[in-house]
Amino acid sequence: MTLFTLVLVALIQGVTEFLPVSSSGHLVLLPLLTGEPAQGLAIDVAAHLGTLIAVVLFFWTDVRMALSGLSRLIRGKVDTQGAWLALCLMVATIPVILAGLILKVTGLADLIRDSMVVIALAFIVFGIVLYRADQTNPEIRTAPQWTMKHAVIMGLWQVVALIPGTSRSGITITGARTLGYTRTDAARLSMLMSIPTILASGSLLALDVIGDTTPGLWTDIAIVAGLSCVAALAALSLMMRLLRSVSYTPYVVYRVALGAILLIIAMTGGGSLPNS
Template sequence: MAPLQIVVLALVQGITEFLPVSSSGHLALVPLLTEWPDQGLKIDVAVHVGTLLAVMLYFWRDLGLMLGGAGRLVVGQGGPGARLVWHLILATIPVVIAGFLMKDLIESGLRSLEVIAWATLGFGILLGLADRVGMTVRRVEHMTWGGALFLGLAQVLALIPGTSRSGITMTAARFLGYERPEAARFSMLMSIPTIMAAGVLLGLDLYRLDDWTITRDALIAAFLAFLSALLAVAVMMAWLRRAGFMPFVAYRVLLGLGLLALAYGVVEV
C-alpha cells in the first residue's frame, strides 16, 4: 500500500471508530471514492486494534475494575467489577456468533456504496430519535442482564457497513434511558472484547502469511489510528457531557443523502 493510503485509512479509522458515524462505512468508502484498491479486512482490523489501545488507555480505570472483577470471578466472588465483566461478555456473544456465520457476506456482498448510504442515513435518523425520546437517568452501574443482551443484539447490526458499531450501541443505550456519556462509555467498553478477538485472528493470519510488507503496513496503520482515536474519544466525551448527539445525526443525514445521490448516479465524483 502507498504511504498516503495508509495514513488516510488510519486517520479515518481513528477519528470515526468511536464517533457514532460508522468507521467501517468510511473505510469502505475510501476505495470506492478513490483509485486505491480496497485495503481488505486485514488493514481494517489493524486500525481497529490501534483504536482498541486508545480506548483501553482512556478508560484505564474501568479496565482496572474489569481486571479486578475477572480475578474475583475466578475465586467465585462478585462485586461491581465482576458484574461489568459478565455484562460485557453477554453483550459480546451475539456479534461473535453473527460475525462467524456472516464472514463471507461481510467481506464481499455488504461492502457496497448503496448499503453504506442507506445504513448511514437510516441508523443516523434512529440515533436522533433515541436521543430525543430516551430518558437520562441510568449509568453503567445500573446495567442489567437484559440491557446488556439488548445492546449485544444491537451490536450485530454493526456488521452492516455504514451502521456504526458505536452509533447503534449508543442508540440502544439511549432508548434504555442511559445518560449520554454513559451510553458512550459502555459502548466503548463493549468494543474491547470484540476488537481484541478480531485482533488475535489478524495476528494469526499475519503470522501464517509471513509477509513483512503487509505486517509493516498493519503496524503503521494501527499506531496512527491509536493517536487519532485517543484525541477523538477525549473530544467526544467532553462534548457529550454538555450536549447531545444531534450534530452527529445531522452529519449522518447529510452524508447519507450525498452517498445515495452518488450511488444512484444523481451526481458523479
Template sequence: MPLYHLILISLIQGITEFLPVSSSGHLILLPGLTGLTDQGPVIDVAAHVGTLLAVITYFWSDVRHILHGLPQVVRGQFDSPSARLLVAFTLATLPVMALGLILKLSGLSDALRSITVIGWSMLVFGVLLYWMDQRARATRQIEDLTLRDAWILGLWQALALIPGTSRSGITITGALNAGFNRKEAAKIAMLMSIPTIIASGALTSLDLIGGTVPLRDTAIVVAFSFAAALMALSLMMRLLSRLTYTPYVIYRIGLGLTLLTIGYSGSLGF
C-alpha cells in the same frame, strides 16, 4: 503501501471508530471513491489494534475496575460490582461474535459491502439515534447495567455488522433507549468495544495465517490510528457534557443521502 495511504487509513479508522458515524463504512468507501487499493486484512488488524489501545488508555480506570472482578468470576463469585460488570460486558459480546462468524463463513459479509447498503444504514440508523437521543430518560449510570441490559445491548451491537451502521452509534442508541444518559451511554459503548475489537481482530487474523506481515506498515498504522482515536474519544466525551448527538446525526444523514444518490445513479462501480 505508500505512506500517505497508510496515514489516511489510520486517520479514518481512528477518528470514526468511536464516533457514531461508522468506521467500517468509511473504510469500505475509501477505495471506491478514491481509486486507492483495498488495504487488506493486515492493515485492518493494525488499525484495530491502534484503536483498541486508545480506548483502553482513555478508559483505563474503568477497565481496571472491571478487571478486578476477574479473580472473583473465576472462583464463581459474582456479587461485586466489578464481577457483575465483567460478566455483563462478556455477555454483550456474544451476539456480535456469533453473527460475525456466521456472516464470514457464509460469505454474506462481502455481499453487504455496497454503497447503497452503507447509504441506507447511515440514514436509517442516524435517524434512529436522533430519535432515541431526544426521548432519552437519562437517569441510569453504568453501575445500573444488568445482565438483561447487556444481552439486549449485545443484540443492538450485532446490527453494526451491517456496513454503515456504526458499532458505537448503534450501541449508544440502545443504551439511550435503556435509560442511560449521553455520557454513560457513550462510555458503555466504548467499553463494549474492547472485547468486540479483540474478537474482530482475532477473526480477521485468521486470514493472515501463512502470510507475511509488513512491520513498517503495521507500526505506522497502529501509531496513527491510536493517536487519532484517542483525540476523537477525548473530544467527543468532552462535547457530550454540552451537546447532543445531533451533529453526528446531521453528518450521517447528509452522507447517507449523498451515497444513495451516487449508488442509484450508478456513477461509481460499487
C-alpha cells in the same frame, strides 16, 4: 499501499471508530478518492489494534476494575463491581460473536460488505434511529446501574452493527439511550463493549493474515496502529467532553448528509469499489 494512503486509513479509522458515524462507511470512500484498492486484512488488524489500545488507555479505570473482577468471575464469584462489569461485558459480546461467525461461514458478510447502497441506507436509517432514541428518552440511568438484562439488550443492538455503515458505537449508544442511560454513560458503556468485540474481530482477522510475508508489511502495520491509536484517543476525548453539553444531533446530521451523498454516488453508477 502508499504512505499517504496508509496515513489516511489510520486517521479515518481512528477518528471514526468510536464516533457514532461508522468507520466502514468512511473507509469505503477512500478507494473512490485515491483509486487504490481497499486496505487488506493486515491493515484492518493494525487499525483495530490501534483503536483497541486507545479505548483501553482512555477508560483504563473501568478496564482495570473489570480485569480485577474477571479473576473473581473465573472463580465463580460475582461479588464486586468489577466482577459484575466483566460478566455484563462478556454477556453483551456473545450475540455479536455468534452472528459474526454465522455471516462469515455462510459468506453473507462478503455479499453486504462492499455494497455502497447498503452502507448509505444504514448511514441514514440508523442515524435517524439514533436521533429518535436520543431525543425521546430521558437520562435516568448511569453506567454503575448496568444490569444483566440491559447487557443482553445492548448486545443484541450490537449485532445490527454487522450491517456495514451502521456504526458499532452508534447502534450501542442508541440501545443505551433507549434504556434511559445518560448521553455520557451511554457512550462509556458503548466504548467498554467495544473492547471484547474488537479483540474478537481482530483475532478472527489476524488468523487470515498469519504467515503473510509481504515486503514492508510490518512497517505498514506499525504506522497504521500508531496513528489510529493517536487519532482514536483524540476523537474519544473530544466526544466525551462535548457530550456534557451537546446531544448526538450533530452526528446524526452528518450521518444523514453523508449517507445521501453515498446513495447519490451509488445510484449514478459511481459506486463500484476497487477490489481489496
